[in-house]
Amino acid sequence: MATQTQTITYEASLDVLEPIRKLLTQIGQEVELSKKKTYGLCLAVDEIATNVIRHGYEEAGITDGVFDLIIKKNDNQLVVTIVDAGTPFNPLEHNLPTEQDLSIPLEERPIGGLGVMIARQSVDEFKYEFSNNKNRNIFIVRYDQTDY
Amino acid sequence: MQIDINTENSILIITLKGSIDSKTASEVQQKVLEASVESDNVIIDLTKVDFVSSAGLRVLLMVYRQIKSKNGKVILVGVSEEITEVMEMTGFINFFEIIDTVTNALSSF
Numbered sequence: 037m038a039t040q041t042q043t044i045t046y047e048a049s050l051d052v053l054e055p056i057r058k059l060l061t062q063i064g065q066e067v068e069l070s071k072k073k074t075y076g077l078c079l080a081v082d083e084i085a086t087n088v089i090r091h092g093y094e095e096a097g098i099t100d101g102v103f104d105l106i107i108k109k110n111d112n113q114l115v116v117t118i119v120d121a122g123t124p125f126n127p128l129e130h131n132l133p134t135e136q137d138l139s140i141p142l143e144e145r146p147i148g149g150l151g152v153m154i155a156r157q158s159v160d161e162f163k164y165e166f167s168n169n170k171n172r173n174i175f176i177v178r179y180d181q182t183d184y
Numbered sequence: 185m186q187i188d189i190n191t192e193n194s195i196l197i198i199t200l201k202g203s204i205d206s207k208t209a210s211e212v213q214q215k216v217l218e219a220s221v222e223s224d225n226v227i228i229d230l231t232k233v234d235f236v237s238s239a240g241l242r243v244l245l246m247v248y249r250q251i252k253s254k255n256g257k258v259i260l261v262g263v264s265e266e267i268t269e270v271m272e273m274t275g276f277i278n279f280f281e282i283i284d285t286v287t288n289a290l291s292s293f
Contacts, residue, residue, distance in 0.1 A: 050205075050206055053206065054205070075235075082235075
């Protein structure tokens, strides 16, 4: 299969989260990605897109923001990139909750910080780049036959 | 997002249907917390929930805190494999009792 790329522009609104999950689920089925990997991809993209919408745009006072979702189907992997012009934020520099944090009883646990951790752990590879004044959050899932 | 609330033998049964993401979580949180004010024991049925993001986990956390402060118990029912995995990843799994069906959950109180 030759590389196929599609780019879709979304409004920076939480209303787009569900349509994005539906699209990624459909593409996951097309490339015969396992149910588990498809769910992981949807989850990771959902978490980062939420951060982009909430922190990158809303908190910065930008009401008409948009972001691009670039979906690239290769022979052996699916690469999804969120490109946004909101506040620069590198999730890889974000302090992840430690083992110790995660064992704190739920009633004492600080709320937050989980989204980035979930995003990073739910795909095979997660990358972040900042170029041309834009954040690029990159999610890679490999078509792993042994996963079925 | 559909939220149904019932009571059986003074145990609150909350049945959720749909996806709990950052868009839907606030409505779920408000309704669920409001409903559980009067209850010490809550069953949350997630059988028809196909997606839970960190925003959804936060809702579970809020319910857990509210019920725990009254020394009550929260049981989750019908948790899919994918949602279980996220709960494991985040350590949430250790704090909730997870049971396969509402009937079995009811008889565990």
